[in-house]
Amino acid sequence: MKIGVIGLGIIGGVWARHYQAADKLAGAWNRTPQPDFPQWKESPEAVASAADVVQIVVADPPAVRAVIERILPALGPGKVVVQSSTIDPQSSDEFRTLVKATGARYLEAPFTGSKPAAEQAQSVFYLGGEAELIAKLEPLLATVSATRFHIGDHKQAATLKLAMNLNLAVQMQALSESLVLARRAGISDDVFFGALGKNAGYSGLTKLKEPKLRAGDFSPQFSVKHMLKDVRLASRINGCEDFPVLDTVRDCLAAADRAGYADEDFAALIKLLG
Template sequence: MKTPNNAFYYSRCRYQPSPDEVAASCDVTFAMLADPESAMDVACGKHGAASGMGPGKGYVDVSTVDGDTSKLINGHIKATGASFLEAPVSGSKKPAEDGQLIFLAAGDKSLYNTVAPLLDIMGKSRFYLGDVGNGAAMKLVVNMIMGSMMATFSEGLLHSEKVGLDPNVLVEVVSQGAISAPMYSLKGPSMIESLYPTAFPLKHQQK
Protein backbone atom coordinates (compact mmCIF):
# COMPACT_ATOMS: atom_id res chain seq x y z
CA MET A 1 0.00 0.00 0.00
CA LYS A 2 1.32 3.42 -0.94
CA THR A 3 1.64 5.77 2.02
CA PRO A 4 3.33 9.18 2.50
CA ASN A 5 6.20 7.39 4.23
CA ASN A 6 7.01 4.78 1.58
CA ALA A 7 6.33 7.22 -1.32
CA PHE A 8 9.59 8.96 -0.36
CA TYR A 9 11.50 5.78 0.44
CA TYR A 10 13.51 5.43 -2.75
CA SER A 11 14.46 9.11 -2.83
CA ARG A 12 15.74 8.79 0.75
CA CYS A 13 13.45 11.58 1.94
CA ARG A 14 11.73 11.64 5.31
CA TYR A 15 8.05 12.45 5.64
CA GLN A 16 6.78 14.85 8.30
CA PRO A 17 3.04 15.47 8.77
CA SER A 18 3.17 19.28 9.17
CA PRO A 19 5.35 22.25 8.20
CA ASP A 20 6.44 22.94 11.80
CA GLU A 21 7.70 19.37 12.14
CA VAL A 22 9.58 19.69 8.85
CA ALA A 23 11.23 22.91 10.04
CA ALA A 24 12.07 21.45 13.44
CA SER A 25 13.88 18.54 11.80
CA CYS A 26 15.90 20.62 9.28
CA ASP A 27 18.66 23.19 9.49
CA VAL A 28 17.24 24.91 6.40
CA THR A 29 13.69 24.56 5.11
CA PHE A 30 12.78 25.23 1.47
CA ALA A 31 9.19 26.06 0.50
CA MET A 32 7.75 26.46 -3.00
CA LEU A 33 4.05 27.29 -3.02
CA ALA A 34 1.64 28.41 -5.73
CA ASP A 35 0.30 31.67 -4.32
CA PRO A 36 0.59 34.18 -1.45
CA GLU A 37 -2.19 32.55 0.58
CA SER A 38 -0.52 29.13 0.48
CA ALA A 39 2.90 30.60 1.23
CA MET A 40 1.55 32.44 4.28
CA ASP A 41 -0.35 29.41 5.54
CA VAL A 42 2.62 27.05 5.28
CA ALA A 43 5.03 29.53 6.87
CA CYS A 44 2.86 31.29 9.44
CA GLY A 45 -0.41 29.41 9.86
CA LYS A 46 -1.43 26.84 12.44
CA HIS A 47 1.39 24.28 12.60
CA GLY A 48 3.26 26.52 10.14
CA ALA A 49 7.01 26.31 9.65
CA ALA A 50 7.66 29.30 11.91
CA SER A 51 6.42 27.28 14.87
CA GLY A 52 9.26 24.81 14.36
CA MET A 53 12.01 27.36 13.81
CA GLY A 54 14.50 29.10 16.06
CA PRO A 55 18.04 30.48 16.21
CA GLY A 56 20.42 28.77 13.83
CA LYS A 57 17.71 27.68 11.39
CA GLY A 58 16.89 29.11 7.99
CA TYR A 59 13.78 29.37 5.82
CA VAL A 60 14.09 29.79 2.04
CA ASP A 61 10.83 30.70 0.30
CA VAL A 62 11.00 29.88 -3.41
CA SER A 63 7.33 30.78 -3.96
CA THR A 64 6.29 33.54 -6.36
CA VAL A 65 4.52 36.07 -4.14
CA ASP A 66 4.22 39.83 -3.90
CA GLY A 67 6.77 41.80 -1.91
CA ASP A 68 4.38 42.57 0.96
CA THR A 69 3.66 38.88 1.50
CA SER A 70 7.35 38.07 1.46
CA LYS A 71 8.02 40.77 4.05
CA LEU A 72 5.26 39.40 6.29
CA ILE A 73 6.74 35.91 6.14
CA ASN A 74 10.18 37.37 6.82
CA GLY A 75 8.83 39.04 9.95
CA HIS A 76 7.32 35.83 11.30
CA ILE A 77 10.46 33.81 10.63
CA LYS A 78 12.85 36.39 12.07
CA ALA A 79 10.70 36.71 15.20
CA THR A 80 11.71 33.12 16.04
CA GLY A 81 15.41 33.98 15.78
CA ALA A 82 15.75 32.14 12.46
CA SER A 83 16.98 33.57 9.14
CA PHE A 84 14.89 34.21 6.03
CA LEU A 85 15.69 34.28 2.32
CA GLU A 86 13.25 34.78 -0.52
CA ALA A 87 14.37 33.07 -3.71
CA PRO A 88 11.63 33.00 -6.37
CA VAL A 89 12.66 31.43 -9.65
CA SER A 90 12.55 32.32 -13.30
CA GLY A 91 11.69 29.16 -15.20
CA SER A 92 8.77 26.75 -15.34
CA LYS A 93 8.33 22.97 -15.38
CA LYS A 94 10.95 21.94 -17.96
CA PRO A 95 13.75 24.18 -16.62
CA ALA A 96 12.98 22.88 -13.13
CA GLU A 97 13.26 19.28 -14.31
CA ASP A 98 16.56 20.07 -16.05
CA GLY A 99 18.08 22.06 -13.17
CA GLN A 100 18.03 25.24 -15.27
CA LEU A 101 16.15 27.61 -12.97
CA ILE A 102 17.30 31.16 -12.21
CA PHE A 103 17.08 32.12 -8.52
CA LEU A 104 16.25 35.72 -7.62
CA ALA A 105 17.27 35.86 -3.97
CA ALA A 106 16.99 38.57 -1.34
CA GLY A 107 17.18 38.70 2.43
CA ASP A 108 19.72 37.26 4.85
CA LYS A 109 23.10 37.30 3.06
CA SER A 110 24.63 34.68 5.36
CA LEU A 111 21.79 32.26 4.63
CA TYR A 112 22.18 33.00 0.91
CA ASN A 113 25.84 32.02 1.10
CA THR A 114 24.94 28.87 3.03
CA VAL A 115 22.39 27.63 0.50
CA ALA A 116 24.25 28.81 -2.63
CA PRO A 117 25.61 25.29 -3.38
CA LEU A 118 22.04 23.93 -3.23
CA LEU A 119 20.75 26.66 -5.52
CA ASP A 120 23.54 25.80 -7.95
CA ILE A 121 22.29 22.21 -8.09
CA MET A 122 18.71 23.25 -8.81
CA GLY A 123 19.48 26.14 -11.13
CA LYS A 124 21.87 27.49 -13.74
CA SER A 125 22.33 30.90 -12.14
CA ARG A 126 21.45 32.95 -9.08
CA PHE A 127 21.31 36.62 -8.17
CA TYR A 128 21.43 38.27 -4.75
CA LEU A 129 19.25 41.40 -4.82
CA GLY A 130 19.53 42.83 -1.32
CA ASP A 131 16.56 43.46 0.96
CA VAL A 132 13.53 41.19 1.25
CA GLY A 133 10.98 42.20 -1.37
CA ASN A 134 13.48 42.82 -4.13
CA GLY A 135 13.49 39.18 -5.22
CA ALA A 136 9.69 39.12 -5.34
CA ALA A 137 9.64 42.39 -7.30
CA MET A 138 12.18 41.12 -9.84
CA LYS A 139 10.20 37.92 -10.36
CA LEU A 140 6.96 39.83 -10.99
CA VAL A 141 8.69 42.12 -13.47
CA VAL A 142 10.06 39.05 -15.29
CA ASN A 143 6.55 37.55 -15.34
CA MET A 144 5.16 40.78 -16.78
CA ILE A 145 7.71 40.72 -19.61
CA MET A 146 7.08 37.02 -20.25
CA GLY A 147 3.32 37.54 -20.48
CA SER A 148 3.73 40.39 -22.95
CA MET A 149 6.17 38.36 -25.05
CA MET A 150 3.91 35.33 -25.26
CA ALA A 151 0.81 37.40 -26.09
CA THR A 152 2.63 39.10 -28.98
CA PHE A 153 4.16 35.82 -30.17
CA SER A 154 0.73 34.15 -30.17
CA GLU A 155 -0.69 36.96 -32.29
CA GLY A 156 2.23 36.66 -34.68
CA LEU A 157 1.74 32.92 -35.18
CA LEU A 158 -1.98 33.35 -35.79
CA HIS A 159 -1.48 36.25 -38.20
CA SER A 160 1.16 34.33 -40.18
CA GLU A 161 -1.32 31.52 -40.78
CA LYS A 162 -4.09 33.96 -41.76
CA VAL A 163 -1.93 35.54 -44.47
CA GLY A 164 -0.80 32.17 -45.80
CA LEU A 165 2.68 31.92 -44.28
CA ASP A 166 4.14 28.81 -42.69
CA PRO A 167 4.26 29.47 -38.92
CA ASN A 168 7.14 26.97 -38.59
CA VAL A 169 9.22 29.20 -40.84
CA LEU A 170 8.21 32.20 -38.73
CA VAL A 171 9.59 30.47 -35.62
CA GLU A 172 12.85 29.80 -37.48
CA VAL A 173 13.10 33.39 -38.72
CA VAL A 174 12.44 34.79 -35.25
CA SER A 175 14.96 32.43 -33.68
CA GLN A 176 17.74 33.80 -35.90
CA GLY A 177 16.95 37.48 -35.53
CA ALA A 178 17.46 40.22 -32.98
CA ILE A 179 14.18 39.33 -31.24
CA SER A 180 15.21 35.71 -30.70
CA ALA A 181 14.21 34.27 -27.33
CA PRO A 182 14.48 30.71 -25.98
CA MET A 183 10.79 30.89 -25.02
CA TYR A 184 9.76 31.20 -28.67
CA SER A 185 11.79 28.18 -29.78
CA LEU A 186 10.59 26.17 -26.78
CA LYS A 187 6.89 26.95 -27.05
CA GLY A 188 6.46 27.67 -30.77
CA PRO A 189 6.31 24.12 -32.20
CA SER A 190 3.67 22.93 -29.72
CA MET A 191 1.63 26.13 -30.15
CA ILE A 192 1.57 25.57 -33.91
CA GLU A 193 0.13 22.09 -33.29
CA SER A 194 -2.41 23.55 -30.82
CA LEU A 195 -0.80 21.58 -28.00
CA TYR A 196 -0.75 23.42 -24.70
CA PRO A 197 0.59 21.20 -21.90
CA THR A 198 0.35 23.15 -18.65
CA ALA A 199 3.74 24.43 -17.48
CA PHE A 200 2.61 27.68 -15.85
CA PRO A 201 -1.10 28.13 -15.05
CA LEU A 202 -2.43 31.49 -16.25
CA LYS A 203 -3.97 32.17 -12.81
CA HIS A 204 -0.44 32.43 -11.40
CA GLN A 205 0.48 35.22 -13.82
CA GLN A 206 -1.53 37.78 -11.85
CA LYS A 207 -0.03 38.49 -8.41
Protein backbone atom coordinates in the same frame (compact mmCIF):
# COMPACT_ATOMS: atom_id res chain seq x y z
CA MET B 1 22.90 21.16 5.89
CA LYS B 2 19.65 19.32 5.21
CA ILE B 3 16.68 20.89 3.48
CA GLY B 4 12.94 20.27 3.62
CA VAL B 5 10.61 21.15 0.76
CA ILE B 6 7.04 22.27 1.36
CA GLY B 7 5.02 22.25 -1.86
CA LEU B 8 5.57 19.39 -4.32
CA GLY B 9 4.01 20.86 -7.45
CA ILE B 10 5.52 21.15 -10.93
CA ILE B 11 8.76 22.66 -9.59
CA GLY B 12 8.92 21.80 -5.90
CA GLY B 13 8.59 18.09 -6.53
CA VAL B 14 11.43 18.14 -9.06
CA TRP B 15 13.70 20.09 -6.71
CA ALA B 16 12.94 17.74 -3.81
CA ARG B 17 14.00 14.75 -5.91
CA HIS B 18 17.26 16.51 -6.81
CA TYR B 19 17.90 17.15 -3.10
CA GLN B 20 17.10 13.52 -2.33
CA ALA B 21 19.54 12.30 -5.00
CA ALA B 22 22.22 14.48 -3.40
CA ASP B 23 21.39 13.14 0.08
CA LYS B 24 20.29 16.59 1.23
CA LEU B 25 16.53 16.11 1.64
CA ALA B 26 15.32 15.96 5.24
CA GLY B 27 11.59 16.08 4.59
CA ALA B 28 8.85 16.84 2.07
CA TRP B 29 5.19 17.78 2.42
CA ASN B 30 2.36 18.81 0.13
CA ARG B 31 -1.19 19.91 0.86
CA THR B 32 -2.44 17.07 -1.34
CA PRO B 33 -0.82 14.03 0.30
CA GLN B 34 1.95 12.19 -1.58
CA PRO B 35 2.92 9.57 1.02
CA ASP B 36 5.16 7.66 -1.42
CA PHE B 37 7.34 10.73 -2.01
CA PRO B 38 10.92 10.47 -0.71
CA GLN B 39 11.26 11.68 2.90
CA TRP B 40 7.50 12.29 3.13
CA LYS B 41 6.32 13.88 6.40
CA GLU B 42 2.80 14.07 7.71
CA SER B 43 2.85 17.83 8.30
CA PRO B 44 4.79 20.97 7.42
CA GLU B 45 5.68 21.24 11.09
CA ALA B 46 7.42 17.87 10.87
CA VAL B 47 9.40 19.05 7.84
CA ALA B 48 10.50 22.19 9.68
CA SER B 49 11.54 20.16 12.70
CA ALA B 50 13.62 17.73 10.64
CA ALA B 51 15.37 20.26 8.38
CA ASP B 52 17.97 22.98 8.87
CA VAL B 53 16.52 24.83 5.87
CA VAL B 54 12.85 24.91 4.87
CA GLN B 55 12.10 25.80 1.25
CA ILE B 56 8.54 26.89 0.50
CA VAL B 57 7.28 26.44 -3.07
CA VAL B 58 3.52 27.02 -3.07
CA ALA B 59 1.00 28.91 -5.15
CA ASP B 60 0.49 32.39 -3.73
CA PRO B 61 0.81 34.68 -0.68
CA PRO B 62 -2.17 33.16 1.21
CA ALA B 63 -0.68 29.68 0.76
CA VAL B 64 2.73 30.88 1.98
CA ARG B 65 1.10 32.57 4.98
CA ALA B 66 -0.73 29.36 5.88
CA VAL B 67 2.51 27.36 5.76
CA ILE B 68 4.52 29.87 7.78
CA GLU B 69 1.85 30.12 10.46
CA ARG B 70 1.99 26.33 10.86
CA ILE B 71 5.77 26.01 10.97
CA LEU B 72 6.50 28.98 13.26
CA PRO B 73 6.56 26.83 16.44
CA ALA B 74 9.23 24.61 14.85
CA LEU B 75 11.48 27.52 13.89
CA GLY B 76 14.17 29.17 15.97
CA PRO B 77 17.89 29.97 15.98
CA GLY B 78 19.76 27.84 13.46
CA LYS B 79 16.79 27.43 11.15
CA VAL B 80 16.42 29.13 7.76
CA VAL B 81 13.30 29.69 5.67
CA VAL B 82 13.93 29.97 1.92
CA GLN B 83 10.78 31.41 0.37
CA SER B 84 10.66 30.46 -3.34
CA SER B 85 7.00 31.11 -4.16
CA THR B 86 6.21 34.11 -6.36
CA ILE B 87 4.76 36.74 -4.04
CA ASP B 88 4.53 40.51 -3.75
CA PRO B 89 7.05 42.64 -1.80
CA GLN B 90 4.58 43.56 0.93
CA SER B 91 3.91 39.88 1.66
CA SER B 92 7.65 39.20 1.64
CA ASP B 93 8.11 41.85 4.31
CA GLU B 94 5.34 40.32 6.42
CA PHE B 95 6.72 36.78 6.19
CA ARG B 96 10.28 37.85 6.92
CA THR B 97 9.12 39.63 10.08
CA LEU B 98 7.24 36.55 11.29
CA VAL B 99 10.18 34.23 10.70
CA LYS B 100 12.81 36.51 12.20
CA ALA B 101 10.71 36.93 15.36
CA THR B 102 11.41 33.25 16.12
CA GLY B 103 15.18 33.73 15.84
CA ALA B 104 15.27 31.95 12.47
CA ARG B 105 16.59 33.55 9.28
CA TYR B 106 14.72 34.33 6.06
CA LEU B 107 15.80 34.41 2.43
CA GLU B 108 13.53 35.53 -0.38
CA ALA B 109 14.40 33.21 -3.27
CA PRO B 110 11.97 33.34 -6.20
CA PHE B 111 13.19 31.67 -9.36
CA THR B 112 12.83 31.55 -13.11
CA GLY B 113 12.83 28.48 -15.33
CA SER B 114 9.89 26.18 -15.92
CA LYS B 115 9.67 22.40 -15.55
CA PRO B 116 12.31 21.48 -18.18
CA ALA B 117 14.85 23.79 -16.53
CA ALA B 118 14.04 22.38 -13.09
CA GLU B 119 14.49 18.82 -14.35
CA GLN B 120 17.95 19.73 -15.65
CA ALA B 121 18.85 21.61 -12.41
CA GLN B 122 19.01 24.78 -14.50
CA SER B 123 16.67 26.96 -12.43
CA VAL B 124 17.78 30.56 -11.80
CA PHE B 125 17.27 32.09 -8.35
CA TYR B 126 16.72 35.79 -7.57
CA LEU B 127 17.98 36.05 -4.00
CA GLY B 128 17.05 38.80 -1.57
CA GLY B 129 18.79 38.93 1.79
CA GLU B 130 22.11 39.16 3.57
CA ALA B 131 25.20 38.26 1.53
CA GLU B 132 26.52 36.08 4.35
CA LEU B 133 23.34 33.98 4.42
CA ILE B 134 23.36 33.63 0.64
CA ALA B 135 26.95 32.41 0.74
CA LYS B 136 26.03 29.89 3.42
CA LEU B 137 23.16 28.49 1.34
CA GLU B 138 25.05 28.54 -1.97
CA PRO B 139 26.06 24.83 -1.99
CA LEU B 140 22.52 23.76 -1.15
CA LEU B 141 20.78 25.92 -3.76
CA ALA B 142 23.38 24.94 -6.37
CA THR B 143 21.91 21.42 -6.18
CA VAL B 144 18.81 22.60 -8.09
CA SER B 145 19.99 25.68 -9.97
CA ALA B 146 22.51 26.88 -12.52
CA THR B 147 22.60 30.56 -11.53
CA ARG B 148 21.93 32.50 -8.36
CA PHE B 149 21.66 36.29 -8.57
CA HIS B 150 21.90 38.39 -5.40
CA ILE B 151 19.32 41.04 -6.24
CA GLY B 152 19.32 43.09 -3.04
CA ASP B 153 16.86 42.87 -0.18
CA HIS B 154 13.83 40.59 0.12
CA LYS B 155 11.37 43.09 -1.34
CA GLN B 156 13.56 43.78 -4.35
CA ALA B 157 13.89 40.06 -5.11
CA ALA B 158 10.11 39.60 -4.97
CA THR B 159 9.58 42.63 -7.20
CA LEU B 160 12.13 41.53 -9.79
CA LYS B 161 10.44 38.15 -10.11
CA LEU B 162 7.12 39.82 -10.87
CA ALA B 163 8.85 42.10 -13.40
CA MET B 164 10.36 39.06 -15.16
CA ASN B 165 7.01 37.28 -15.33
CA LEU B 166 5.27 40.37 -16.67
CA ASN B 167 7.82 40.44 -19.49
CA LEU B 168 7.17 36.75 -20.26
CA ALA B 169 3.40 37.17 -20.24
CA VAL B 170 3.58 40.10 -22.65
CA GLN B 171 5.94 38.20 -24.96
CA MET B 172 3.60 35.21 -24.99
CA GLN B 173 0.62 37.33 -25.97
CA ALA B 174 2.61 39.08 -28.71
CA LEU B 175 3.98 35.77 -30.03
CA SER B 176 0.46 34.31 -30.10
CA GLU B 177 -0.96 37.27 -31.99
CA SER B 178 1.89 37.40 -34.51
CA LEU B 179 1.67 33.64 -35.19
CA VAL B 180 -2.08 33.78 -35.70
CA LEU B 181 -1.64 36.80 -37.99
CA ALA B 182 0.78 34.79 -40.14
CA ARG B 183 -1.38 31.65 -40.12
CA ARG B 184 -4.41 33.61 -41.30
CA ALA B 185 -2.35 34.82 -44.25
CA GLY B 186 -1.54 31.22 -45.17
CA ILE B 187 2.05 31.40 -43.93
CA SER B 188 3.27 28.07 -42.61
CA ASP B 189 4.67 27.61 -39.13
CA ASP B 190 7.95 26.52 -40.71
CA VAL B 191 8.25 29.82 -42.54
CA PHE B 192 7.08 31.89 -39.57
CA PHE B 193 9.48 30.39 -37.03
CA GLY B 194 12.30 30.24 -39.56
CA ALA B 195 11.97 33.98 -40.17
CA LEU B 196 11.52 34.76 -36.47
CA GLY B 197 14.71 32.84 -35.71
CA LYS B 198 16.66 35.44 -37.70
CA ASN B 199 14.74 38.39 -36.28
CA ALA B 200 15.66 40.61 -33.33
CA GLY B 201 12.39 39.58 -31.70
CA TYR B 202 13.50 35.98 -31.24
CA SER B 203 13.82 35.06 -27.58
CA GLY B 204 14.30 32.25 -25.12
CA LEU B 205 10.53 32.18 -24.65
CA THR B 206 10.06 31.65 -28.39
CA LYS B 207 12.50 28.73 -28.31
CA LEU B 208 10.69 27.18 -25.34
CA LYS B 209 7.16 27.63 -26.64
CA GLU B 210 7.63 27.00 -30.39
CA PRO B 211 7.18 23.21 -30.06
CA LYS B 212 4.05 23.66 -27.95
CA LEU B 213 2.50 26.18 -30.35
CA ARG B 214 3.25 24.04 -33.38
CA ALA B 215 1.78 20.92 -31.78
CA GLY B 216 -1.09 22.57 -29.91
CA ASP B 217 0.38 21.05 -26.75
CA PHE B 218 -0.75 23.02 -23.72
CA SER B 219 0.41 20.67 -20.98
CA PRO B 220 1.68 22.98 -18.26
CA GLN B 221 5.23 24.14 -17.93
CA PHE B 222 3.86 27.30 -16.30
CA SER B 223 0.11 27.49 -15.97
CA VAL B 224 -2.35 30.21 -16.92
CA LYS B 225 -3.62 30.42 -13.33
CA HIS B 226 -0.16 31.03 -11.90
CA MET B 227 0.79 33.64 -14.49
CA LEU B 228 -2.55 35.38 -13.91
CA LYS B 229 -1.83 35.43 -10.18
CA ASP B 230 1.59 36.96 -10.82
CA VAL B 231 0.43 39.76 -13.10
CA ARG B 232 -2.36 40.56 -10.66
CA LEU B 233 0.23 40.89 -7.91
CA ALA B 234 2.35 43.12 -10.14
CA SER B 235 -0.61 45.37 -10.93
CA ARG B 236 -1.15 46.02 -7.20
CA ILE B 237 2.36 47.33 -6.58
CA ASN B 238 2.39 51.08 -5.95
CA GLY B 239 3.14 52.95 -9.16
CA CYS B 240 2.09 50.11 -11.48
CA GLU B 241 -1.66 50.67 -11.48
CA ASP B 242 -1.70 52.43 -14.87
CA PHE B 243 0.62 50.20 -16.93
CA PRO B 244 -1.38 49.70 -20.16
CA VAL B 245 0.31 46.51 -21.39
CA LEU B 246 0.15 44.96 -17.91
CA ASP B 247 -3.58 45.72 -17.80
CA THR B 248 -4.11 44.18 -21.24
CA VAL B 249 -2.23 40.94 -20.66
CA ARG B 250 -3.88 40.54 -17.24
CA ASP B 251 -7.28 40.76 -18.96
CA CYS B 252 -6.18 38.21 -21.58
CA LEU B 253 -5.03 35.77 -18.91
CA ALA B 254 -8.26 36.29 -16.99
CA ALA B 255 -10.20 35.48 -20.17
CA ALA B 256 -8.14 32.30 -20.62
CA ASP B 257 -8.90 31.37 -17.02
CA ARG B 258 -12.63 31.91 -17.56
CA ALA B 259 -12.49 29.86 -20.77
CA GLY B 260 -11.34 26.83 -18.78
CA TYR B 261 -7.61 26.99 -19.52
CA ALA B 262 -6.48 27.73 -15.95
CA ASP B 263 -4.43 24.54 -15.56
CA GLU B 264 -2.97 24.65 -19.08
CA ASP B 265 0.32 26.25 -20.05
CA PHE B 266 0.07 30.01 -20.49
CA ALA B 267 0.82 29.42 -24.18
CA ALA B 268 -2.91 28.66 -24.22
CA LEU B 269 -3.38 32.42 -24.64
CA ILE B 270 -3.29 31.62 -28.35
CA LYS B 271 -6.53 29.63 -28.04
CA LEU B 272 -8.42 32.85 -27.39
CA LEU B 273 -7.55 34.02 -30.91
CA GLY B 274 -9.34 31.18 -32.64
